[in-house]
Amino acid sequence: MRNHQETIPTPAGLFTSGDPVRAWTVSTTKPISYQVSFAPRVLDPDNPALVSAGATTGAAARSTTGGARTRRLLVVEARVYELYGDRIRAYADANRIDHTMYVLPAHERLKTMESVFRVAAAMDHFGIARRCEPVIAVGGGVLLDIVGLACSLYRRSTPYVRVPTTLIGLVDAGVGAKTGVNFGPHKNRLGTYHPADATLLDPSFLATLGRRHLSNGMAEILKIGLIKDRCLFDLLDQHGERLIAERFGRTAQGGGPGDEVLARAVHGMLQELQPNLWEHQLERVVDYGHSFSPTLEMRALPALLHGEAVSLDMALTTVVAWQRGLTDASRRDQVLNLMSRLRLPVWHPLCEPGVLADALADTVRHRDGSQRLPLPVGIGDAVFVNNLTASEITSAALLLREHQRRRDTAREARHA
Incomplete structure (x- = not known):
């Protein structure tokens, strides 16, 4: 009897004798190939990076030789438009880009399918070509996720270019393959894998970023330092506060510790993502800080930013690692103190047993029935565990609450 399940035959083997295949x-x-690159002064009209990013070979050649004008839909986050709208328009005019600028308010509470539909409607109204007119997304991580999801759905795959304007966008949201929006009480529950054709990283945008949002991005940099790059951790320990105060100022021109911090953070993230871009392997060290934080962030909205929730998660698991002998007390305190110096939280009233248990249960479902929980080993390494207990989580949260109480008391004494 002939096997009735076959791979699709080559043309030469289409017509064979015997029973038909069913x-x-x-x-x-x-x-899959996409580019992530630093592009200083990306809005300088003489800089061709933005107009050529993601363009097909012929289109890129025409735009740089003064031939036919290119067309681009630019989706710009509302606050970014207030700060940079005139410069974006001047860039487009100087580079002969027929463009529409669609301004989209984007923050965590607007990270929904409704926002995705609004971007899709803008793409439809613009009449975007399917392959040679990449959408350009300019904004923070929320906007990049929304535009990426819209582009993955529109005509089943439309190219786009990311220009992150926040620190968390530069080192995290702007460099991977995932898109996503929130659904119900769940963070990023709806999404796709659809990397941008190109991501252009320009640290000069950080000059207008608020202090809290700089600290927010520092959490994702600290994550890479804690689980894979001791040198990056040491750079943050030595220079982190100054980098926040100066908004990575020297980095915009190149050089200095800020330049190395950003480069190491992006490299470390991509080094982990590339061999597992579609997450077939669910043990991912870059999930560090993302076991409890999705639930904490969504339940606290709008009180916690993403990086702040990640910091709470890392503080909890740092203490758990100390309880298990994976790190010593001095390193534990060094980590917690650095978080505080970077103005990241180490405790929140939501860090109570019921909420943390719910968070871990949701993470177990997300990771196919196992915890697959990364814990730091010292500073710069990690191990996965599947046997974290409720009592360990509770005792870690209680220790952090006491740690926070002592810090609050000391602060009040200094200002008395």
Whole structure:
């Protein structure tokens, strides 16, 4: 009896004798390649990076040789438009770009399918070409996720370019393959894997970023330092406060510790993402800080920013690592003190047993029935565990609450 399930035959083998095939296995490979690069002064009209990013070869050649004008839809976050709208328009005019600028308010409470539909409507109204007119997204991580999801759905795959304007966008949200929006009480529950054709990283945007949002991004940098790059941790320990105060000022021109901090953070993130871009392997060290934080962030909205929730998660798991002998008390305190110096929280009233238990249960479902929980080993390494107990979580939260109480008392004494 002939096997009635086959891979699709080559043309030469289409017509063969015997019973007809009634089941097939289709197998193909889709190569993925995308660019992430630092692009200082990306809005300088003489800088071709933005107009050529993501363009097909012919379109890029025409735009740089003064031929036919290019077309671009630019989706710009509302606050970014207030600060940079005139410069974006001047860039487009100087580079002969026929453009529409669609201004989109974007923050965590607006990270919904409704925002995705608004971007899709703007794409439809613009009449975007399917392959040679990448959408340009300019804004923070929330906007980049919204535009990425819209582009993944529109005509089933539309190219786009990311220009992150926040620190968390530069080192985290802007460099991976995932898109996503919130659904119900769940963070990023709806999403796709659809990397941008290009991501242009310009640290000069940080000059207009608020102090809290700089600290917010520092949490994702600290994550990489804690689980894979001791040198990056040491750089934050030595220079982190000054980098926040100066808004990475020297980095915009290149050089200095801020330049190395950003480069190491992006490299470390991409080094982990590249071999597992579609997350077939669910043990991911870059999930560090993301076991309890999704639930904490969504339940606290709008009180906690993403990086602040990640910091709470890392503080909890740092204490758990100390309880298990994976790190010593001096390193534990060094980590917690650095978080405080970077103005990141180490405790929040939501860090109570019921909420943390719910958070861990949701993470277990997300990771196919196992905890797969990364814990730091010292500083710069990590291990995965599947046996974290409720009592460990509770005792870690209580220790952090006491740590916070002592810090608050000392602060009040200094200002008395």
